[in-house]
Amino acid sequence: MAERITLKEMQGKSLIGWLNILGFLITLFVSSLKFLTGADNIVPGTFLSSNQTMVSAGGTFALGFFSPENSTKSYLGIWYNDIAQKTVIWVANRESPLAQNSSNTFLIGNDGNFLIWDNARKAIWSSNVSISNSTPKNTSGILMDTGNLVLKLGEEILWQSFDNPSDMFVPGMKISLNHRTHKEISLTSWLDEEDPQTGQFTFGIDPRGVLQALIWKSSYPYYRTDVWDGGPTDVALNSSGKYFAYITKGFNDDETYFILSISDNSIHLRYQLLSSGEMQLLEWRNTGWVVLAAVPEDECDYYARCGPYGSCIWSSSSLLCKCLMGFVPKNQQEWDTGNWTEGCAYQKEIKCNEDGFLRLGGMKLPDNSVWLGNLNSSACEVECLKNCSCSAYAYANMSVGNSTRCLHWYGELIDLVQNITSGQDIYVRLDSSELVRIRKSSSLKDKNKHQKAIVAAAVCMGLLFLGVAGYYLWRKRVEHQGQLKEDMPFRTFEADEVENNDSELFTFTTRSILAATNNFSEANKLGEGGFGPVYKGILPGNKEVAIKRLSKKSQQGLEEFMNELKLIAKLQHRNLVRLLGCCVQGEERMLIYEYMPNQSLDKFLFDPLKQANLSWHKRLQIIEDIAQGLLYLHKYSRLKVIHRDLKAGNVLLDGAMNPKISDFGMARIFGVNQTEAITNRVMGTYGYMSPEYAFHGQFSEKSDVFSFGVLLLEIVSGKRSTGFYQHEGPHTLLGLAWELWSNDRSAELIDPSIRQTCDPQEVVKCVHLGLLCVQESPLGRPTMSSVVLMLGKETTLLPSPREPAFSRIFKAYDSSSGVGSYSSNELTMSSISAR
Structure with missing residues (x-):
């Protein structure tokens, strides 16, 4: 009797057959792929498995699957390959983690894009760029020695990881904002130290057109850089002088950007936006990462710490908010308790036609500036004065060509910080009567200061006279009794303005110099410069020094001598000669330097x-x-x-x-x-x-x-x-x-x-x-x-x-x-x- 097969059974067997065929085709396709074995490139027909890596040509970076510490998730990432500590600079599938120890695959798909497959051969991440149907098989990928993963079609770059960064900014990368397409390249923090998922902090260029960068917490400003001064390059020399890093900045109709570069590519330097919102600059040294700089650095760095028209002052590890001159707290009671967020308001409202400007020096310029372009100082002021909504202006010479920078502010001034060392001048609009009151008040304070200074100077002069007279009498007495001790070879004092704490200057007596140079013998003479001869000297302990003796005929007077002394005491660099001390005794003026055995170039x-x-x-x-x-x-x-x-x-x-x-x-x-x-x-x-x-x-x-x-x-x-x-x-x-x-x-x-x-x-x-x-x-x-x-x-x-x-x-x-x-x-x- 023939076996009867129902329609449902027929459909079931047919489905099983198709699945078998599909499985066979997938197996055939996968078997046709070739494993990568440490190469720096990937092409259609090759793939990277979960236990393999791609290594850049110079061996600096590697790409592969990794799992963060204490995590059961797996990600495709790029990390430093030539240091002991695995430091990931980029993550592909931040929002689509894979299971740890699963059979994951990185490859170029049929559409020519980078793909990540999970163990079921399901694509969970793609570079997702549009590629012509006629050319997808011709794409290729390469891991550059900068850490950049690039998808190319011939020589054309279709996609690169540097345009899609994670939380790291490394040399060769660009942070940018395209003004036409509104596409931005920015950093986003990890969720926490062990989770690469997108965190709540972002670092990028201000999209409002202001020449500055910000760190946002969610969508709110958290930290703001200074407004750029127009210079194309900021250079930061490391403390040893062995290399320098520089940030090239650009601004045009198409985009605003900055690029990080370094003079020595063997140095590992990186910026990282931490999950806490802190941006750190780190350098790899021997066995670990060293933090060179970080922002926010202090309490004043946090955005709008003192509210509108409030100036933040950070001194001796304490925070102080002060209203700008001509302003008073909006809520005095809250202000007195240390709640400064409401800020300040005009003490006397401006009247537009009866206003002027008060210069405030040493300020971090406030947020929301508007750049008016290449105006001179007078025109910048006039344009602000003509607009009743203009609350302040700032002017500066640009460091490029003969350009200038005129900035205006409209409305409240926010995120002001007093920074005497690197701050700039800002001119704040005030009512003319308020300007008169402030100037009178300042004049009275200056007068009181002047009177106090006169009294203090008189007291000091009196004490100095008594001290000198006392010393003279003591000296005469000691000499008379024959108890004056031999001059010490030298005495030591701390140079309070020298940069390095371990730097000391020595004062030498003439007697010790004569002994060191064998009475300035010709045999010890190294040469003669425009201001006098230079001798080789040997101090106690066989320390060799060079002694520059100011010639009595030299046109370098005491002013030039003291200038050189004060200058070199403050200069510490491996390519500057080191000053050890000086001798100023009678008419003798000498400088003692480290000895250079090969003399001059x-x-x-x-x-x-x-x-x-x-x-x-x-x-x-x-x-x-x-x-x-x-x-x-x-x-x-x-x-x-x-x-x-x-x-x-x-x-x-x-x-x-x-x-x-x-x-x-x-x-x-x-x-x-x-x-x-x-x-x-x-x-x-x-x-x-x-x-x-x-x-x-x-x-x-x-x-x-x-x-x-x-x-x-x-x-x-x-x-x-x-x-x-x-x-x-x-x-x-x-x-x-x-x-x-x-x-x-x-x-x-x-x-x-x-x-x-x-x-x-x-x-x-x-x-x-x-x-x-x-x-x-x-x-x-x-x-x-x-x-x-x-x-x-x-x-x-x-x-x-x-x-x-x-x-x-x-x-x-x-x-x-x-x-x-x-x-x-x-x-x-x-x-x-x-x-």
């Missing part, structure tokens, strides 16, 4: 018998180190310092031939916002001075840049700028460099003694950079920040220079005066002539 650079000791690699290192030292002086020391006499003779070499900038007798301190100064006493060394300084006495950071450019070309060529002369062709070293560069022959400038061992491409780059530094106009020269940046990056495209200054100068200088061991630091205007 010019002793090697211009001596035919020693030039070969400076290999090309060493010369390049010297160039980079001098640049780092100058950058520190201009931007990162506690004082902004212009050296004014940078030359080969003022660069000393230690035992390992590391350069240190010396001789700060003519250096000048600039204010934080000061850009240039003028002097009637032009001092320096011919051949290194910029034209604006030599002819007009104007000096600035760009004057030092010019000197650096000359020195750079000297280091490359082994030729001295002072006294350089050719009967045929260019008459100056700068002219020769220009002629060779213009004819694509820059490599010919290299010192012949090292021509066989140099890298021609590096030589060409250095000549190019040197010419940029010696441009006629200061505006055409780069800053030292840019110089260091261009030296550190291998692929930097340099702008084209124009013909440099002094490239066509007649031989109007006696070369013999610049070649010997003595060179005058005073220059008269008639000693340079140009056509």
